[in-house]
Amino acid sequence: MNKLSQHRDTYKQALKNSDNQALLQEKSWLTAAAASALLNQDIEAMRQVRGCCADLSALADRFDSTGKPGDRWRTLGDVLTLALESGRPLEQLRLALPATVSGTLLQHIKDQPGITPTQLSQCCDKSASHISNELKKLENAGLIDRLRRTKKHELFLSILGKEVLDTINSQEVPVREEVVMDCKYADPDRLKRLTVFGNPPLPFTRAA
Amino acid sequence: MYGDFDEDLLKQWCELYERFITKDRQRLAGVIRFCRSERLNEYRLTKHNISQLLANTTLSDDDCLSAYGCLYVLDRKFGHKPHPCSLNGFIEVSLNDSRYILTHLAEHPIAKAIPKSKRFKSNAEIGVNGVLGLRNQWQTVERSAEIEMTRSDVFDVLVDASRKHVKIGLSPFAGIGDMIWRYDSDDVHGGSIPFWCDGAQDEQALWERLSAVLMMAHEQQVHILLLPELVMTEALQIKLGDWLVQHNAFEPNIRLVVAGTRHVIDGNGRNVYSNRCTVLNYCGGIEWEQEKRQPFDLDVEQASVLFGIQSPAFEPTQLSRQLVMRHTALGRIATPICLDFLCDGLWQVMPVDVYFVPVMSKGLSRFNDKCRTVGNIWGAAAFGCNAQMDGGWQASMFVYRPTKDGLEPKEQSPFLFTVEVDIDMNYNL
Numbered sequence: 001m002n003k004l005s006q007h008r009d010t011y012k013q014a015l016k017n018s019d020n021q022a023l024l025q026e027k028s029w030l031t032a033a034a035a036s037a038l039l040n041q042d043i044e045a046m047r048q049v050r051g052c053c054a055d056l057s058a059l060a061d062r063f064d065s066t067g068k069p070g071d072r073w074r075t076l077g078d079v080l081t082l083a084l085e086s087g088r089p090l091e092q093l094r095l096a097l098p099a100t101v102s103g104t105l106l107q108h109i110k111d112q113p114g115i116t117p118t119q120l121s122q123c124c125d126k127s128a129s130h131i132s133n134e135l136k137k138l139e140n141a142g143l144i145d146r147l148r149r150t151k152k153h154e155l156f157l158s159i160l161g162k163e164v165l166d167t168i169n170s171q172e173v174p175v176r177e178e179v180v181m182d183c184k185y186a187d188p189d190r191l192k193r194l195t196v197f198g199n200p201p202l203p204f205t206r207a208a
Numbered sequence: 209m210y211g212d213f214d215e216d217l218l219k220q221w222c223e224l225y226e227r228f229i230t231k232d233r234q235r236l237a238g239v240i241r242f243c244r245s246e247r248l249n250e251y252r253l254t255k256h257n258i259s260q261l262l263a264n265t266t267l268s269d270d271d272c273l274s275a276y277g278c279l280y281v282l283d284r285k286f287g288h289k290p291h292p293c294s295l296n297g298f299i300e301v302s303l304n305d306s307r308y309i310l311t312h313l314a315e316h317p318i319a320k321a322i323p324k325s326k327r328f329k330s331n332a333e334i335g336v337n338g339v340l341g342l343r344n345q346w347q348t349v350e351r352s353a354e355i356e357m358t359r360s361d362v363f364d365v366l367v368d369a370s371r372k373h374v375k376i377g378l379s380p381f382a383g384i385g386d387m388i389w390r391y392d393s394d395d396v397h398g399g400s401i402p403f404w405c406d407g408a409q410d411e412q413a414l415w416e417r418l419s420a421v422l423m424m425a426h427e428q429q430v431h432i433l434l435l436p437e438l439v440m441t442e443a444l445q446i447k448l449g450d451w452l453v454q455h456n457a458f459e460p461n462i463r464l465v466v467a468g469t470r471h472v473i474d475g476n477g478r479n480v481y482s483n484r485c486t487v488l489n490y491c492g493g494i495e496w497e498q499e500k501r502q503p504f505d506l507d508v509e510q511a512s513v514l515f516g517i518q519s520p521a522f523e524p525t526q527l528s529r530q531l532v533m534r535h536t537a538l539g540r541i542a543t544p545i546c547l548d549f550l551c552d553g554l555w556q557v558m559p560v561d562v563y564f565v566p567v568m569s570k571g572l573s574r575f576n577d578k579c580r581t582v583g584n585i586w587g588a589a590a591f592g593c594n595a596q597m598d599g600g601w602q603a604s605m606f607v608y609r610p611t612k613d614g615l616e617p618k619e620q621s622p623f624l625f626t627v628e629v630d631i632d633m634n635y636n637l
């Protein structure tokens with residue numbers, strides 16, 4: 001039996017025993033599982049959560065005394081809260097895309113662990129404040145770690161950053177030359193940026 | 209139980225934290241300081257065997273760094289997963305007969321809105337803790353404490369990132385003289401007699417004053433209204449709830465009313481009360497209730513001034529074991545009552561971001577000192593409303609954010625002061 005079914009059964013048992021503390025705990029667990037599946041856009045996990053919770057509503061109507069009439073909206077709020085307060089896998093991927101400034105920074109940090117923001121600013125020819133903002137995004141997304149040594153900050157990839165970058169770099173996307181060739185009105189600089197680090201543009205960054 | 213974090217891993221995490229951080233943080237910080245960055249980073253990226261680390265009786269510097277690598281990875285990994293504990297309670301672990309809860313250090317919207325150059329750094333950001341840079345802490349708590357933390361959606365309306373401030377109303381609308389005080393000189397406990405609040409001198413007049421405050425707070429678009437300690441009665445509170453249903457429910461400017469506190473008969477014993485704070489939502493429904501946890505005594509002189517009797521007196525309340533908190537869009541909120549905010553050791557270790565404190569006290573200097581303490585520990589903000597006192601707003605309320613720039617409440621009427629507090633609703637983990 002998988003974890004999801006175990007928690008569903010514990011929830012059912014708690015309904016039977018009117019154990020409110022366990023009820024609240026299991027409800028939160030199942031909501032978090034749903035939020036996690038949604039955040040990861042994991043179709044299989046979404047199917048499993050949906051199937052697993054399918055027969056709970058009528059039971060809850062009858063036996064769950066912790067509920068209130070507005071619970072539909074509270075649950076919606078719960079899912080959104082969890083999504084807002086957790087790491088967002090798609091945003092992490094987006095930040096790591098080679099065509100973005102943050103992705104470029106990530107690649108530099110990978111190539112030169114311990115690089116400082118000032119060095120990055122020189123490498124990328126961007127202002128210090130621009131680099132600082134991008135680094136903040138990467139740090140908040142958990143992709144890099146910043147080690148503070150006296151007044152100097154040294155930057156390293158985190159485990160998550162390494163994983164995300166490996167995922168991006170391992171994408172085997174066929175080079176769609178005809179798409180790039182068609183873009184005769186596109187900004188040449190932008191086209192050049194899209195193929196930075198020798199990677200072709202990912203399907204969802206297709207040049208307009 | 210919590211995604212990848214099953215019970216065994218949580219216990220190992222807690223044990224590792226207890227051993228290397230709680231008991232030996234100075235040594236660990238020293239080792240980290242003298243370790244080259246590249247090497248330290250390798251410890252973070254390598255997978256270590258936690259069981260083996262815990263089994264070691266003598267620890268080398270290398271063991272310390274491996275433990276730090278584990279702790280750091282667990283700390284960061286945990287922060288990026290959706291966790292049920294954001295909705296309901298804390299993660300708890302029992303270890304060597306002690307009870308631990310996992311608390312998370314997060315910047316709440318009020319702290320986030322203060323520019324970094326002006327914000328006081330919390331204890332977690334400076335010294336040894338700053339070197340360790342961990343965002344989650346394992347805290348020991350008393351086994352008997354009943355800790356209640358659930359999510360509340362009352363401030364979800366604020367999550368719009370364009371929202372720049374929250375308005376807090378403080379209403380010292382009544383004082384000691386407006387209430388009826390009773391004592392029972394036949395019920396002597398250790399030379400002290402019980403006293404309690406037994407309603408209002410003129411309830412109708414008090415309601416007129418309170419309803420005017422509510423009307424003005426609604427007009428002024430006050431989000432949170434805070435009332436003082438022991439100037440509320442059961443009947444007044446029912447009227448307050450009804451007013452919110454009638455005038456606020458469909459145009460909910462007022463999101464939350466911390467309806468002061470009142471003495472409520474508790475059980476069938478003689479002279480046994482609870483000092484209870486009820487918090488109402490925008491529809492007048494009870495959002496949560498907190499009871500007082502600390503005893504309060506009056507010496508002969510104070511009792512003589514209040515009741516004209518020559519005997520020490522005490523507040524005959526059942527001391528609550530509950531600590532009630534709510535996880536909201538404005539941060540984690542709690543409403544400790546008067547002395548509890550000052551003296552309760554358990555409140556100090558709770559990860560509360562914003563305190564709303566109903567107070568009845570002669571002076572507020574101790575409260576102002578305490579605000580600085582909670583600000584240093586967690587970076588918390590605190591707001592308190594005292595039962596009406598002479599001496600300007602400084603004697604009737606306190607308003608604290610962890611910054612040098614103090615806020616001065618604006619007097620809207622003699623019974624309503626408001627303060628606009630900047631917030632930053634952008635989500636960063």
